[in-house]
Amino acid sequence: MTLRHTDLSTLNNLFKGDRARISEWIELYLEEAPGYFKRLEDGLRANDAEGFAAALHDLRPQAHYLGAPKLLELLLQIGEKAGNKGTPACSEAVQQVLELARQIEMELRDHASKL
Amino acid sequence: MINLALADDQRLFRKGLVMLLRDMAGVRVVLECANGEELLLGLKNTKVNIVLLDLEMPVMDGVETMHKLRAEHPELKVIILSSHDGENVIKHLMELGANGYIPKNAEPDEIDLAIRSVADTGYYFSDTVSNAMLHGLVKGKKVKPNFEDIDPLSERELEVLRGICQERTTAEIGEKLFISPRTVEFHRNNLLLKTGARNTAGLVVYAMANGHYIPL
Numbered sequence: 001m002t003l004r005h006t007d008l009s010t011l012n013n014l015f016k017g018d019r020a021r022i023s024e025w026i027e028l029y030l031e032e033a034p035g036y037f038k039r040l041e042d043g044l045r046a047n048d049a050e051g052f053a054a055a056l057h058d059l060r061p062q063a064h065y066l067g068a069p070k071l072l073e074l075l076l077q078i079g080e081k082a083g084n085k086g087t088p089a090c091s092e093a094v095q096q097v098l099e100l101a102r103q104i105e106m107e108l109r110d111h112a113s114k115l
Numbered sequence: 116m117i118n119l120a121l122a123d124d125q126r127l128f129r130k131g132l133v134m135l136l137r138d139m140a141g142v143r144v145v146l147e148c149a150n151g152e153e154l155l156l157g158l159k160n161t162k163v164n165i166v167l168l169d170l171e172m173p174v175m176d177g178v179e180t181m182h183k184l185r186a187e188h189p190e191l192k193v194i195i196l197s198s199h200d201g202e203n204v205i206k207h208l209m210e211l212g213a214n215g216y217i218p219k220n221a222e223p224d225e226i227d228l229a230i231r232s233v234a235d236t237g238y239y240f241s242d243t244v245s246n247a248m249l250h251g252l253v254k255g256k257k258v259k260p261n262f263e264d265i266d267p268l269s270e271r272e273l274e275v276l277r278g279i280c281q282e283r284t285t286a287e288i289g290e291k292l293f294i295s296p297r298t299v300e301f302h303r304n305n306l307l308l309k310t311g312a313r314n315t316a317g318l319v320v321y322a323m324a325n326g327h328y329i330p331l
Contacts, residue, residue: 013222014135014223015134015135028131029127032127057171058124060198061220062127064220
């Protein structure tokens with residue numbers, strides 16, 4: 001599987017090409033990320049603007065490290081929309097994020113197995 | 116050996132940073148915390164030189180933690196690690212006594228430089244932050260220094276002040292001015308007394324606000 005949604009050059013640069021550490025970070029992401037996305041979903045479901053914003057805030061740096069511009073763009077759009085129109089207006093965009101996150105997860109698992 | 120504490124609620128970010136710091140010579144992470152409260156608790160039993168402090172944390176955020184650190188551990192050096200690089204936020208943190216500020220997406224080399232600079236000279240601010248400060252303090256005239264009643268700084272004190280702004284260590288300043296490190300420290304203390312600054316970062320603010328130093 002080729003990397004369609006991520007570009008690991010940021011991680012590569014961060015860890016100076018050390019494959020073991022890149023792999024360690026990816027494993028950590030795969031372990032932690034579901035919790036971040038669940039908080040986003042929970043925030044939306046409960047119309048909890050604060051929790052929703054906190055989840056977005058936590059997810060953005062991960063999108064940066066993963067070199068996932070589409071994910072980052074969606075997260076930024078959601079943040080703006082939530083600010084202007086409220087959390088419930090972000091339902092569709094959150095579903096897009098969750099779908100994209102699933103694809104990124106599959107991509108990373110495949111990539112990590114080859115490192 | 117520089118003992119570091121790291122306070123950030125994002126476990127993934129924290130672990131990534133620990134992985135980075137693992138390879139830096141002379142540096143070790145001795146305390147990892149998810150918020151300010153955990154940090155203050157941990158500091159009771161752990162010897163720490165520098166704290167890398169996130170701003171947005173649950174339970175006790177970075178600003179409240181800074182207040183408490185300055186009251187309870189004035190000797191500790193604090194580097195703020197955050198994605199907020201707004202002029203006002205930075206200025207406020209400096210007033211609270213932060214020794215440095217680096218963005219969360221800083222390159223490993225910059226993190227390394229910041230830690231060593233804070234350990235050696237007592238402060239570090241990235242170029243972005245220095246420019247923001249310069250813009251706000253000098254060009255925008257948003258901050259009016261209230262140092263009118265102080266004795267004027269001597270030529271030697273100004274030389275030491277400029278050396279500090281150029282991120283030189285005490286030894287380097289001494290070498291450049293042909294004076295001993297102890298004399299440099301003497302002038303530095305006088306500078307603190309005369310300007311009312313609380314730390315080296317405050318001296319840099321003073322120097323920039325009064326046109327004694329303009330970063331290139």
